[in-house]
Amino acid sequence: GLPVNEALALLQFAPQAASETVYKVLESAVANAETTEGLKKADLILSVAMVDEGPTMKRWRPRAQGRATRINKRTSHITLVVQPADVVANNRKGA
Secondary structure: OEEHHHHHHHHHOOOOOOHHHHHHHHHHHHHHHHHHOOOOHHHEEEEEEEEEEOOOEEEEEEOHHHOEEEEEEOOEEEEEEEEEHHHHHHHHHHO
């Protein structure tokens, strides 16, 4: 696990194009944890980070000689799990 503050800092300056989107997802997860679960941002740790393939939208593009080629507009599912540091520590002991 990585403390949430560090993860946000890393994402903010990462060169990858997707880092902005992942940053937003992480901010949202932190806000959810603070409001619905009543947790403190300082205690939170990023415990799981996954990106899975989402549905692909299939589109057609006209090409030369009256042909058409397929364009796959791919999407992804971003999963980030934030947990309080003490919960993560307890899980480690049990494993």
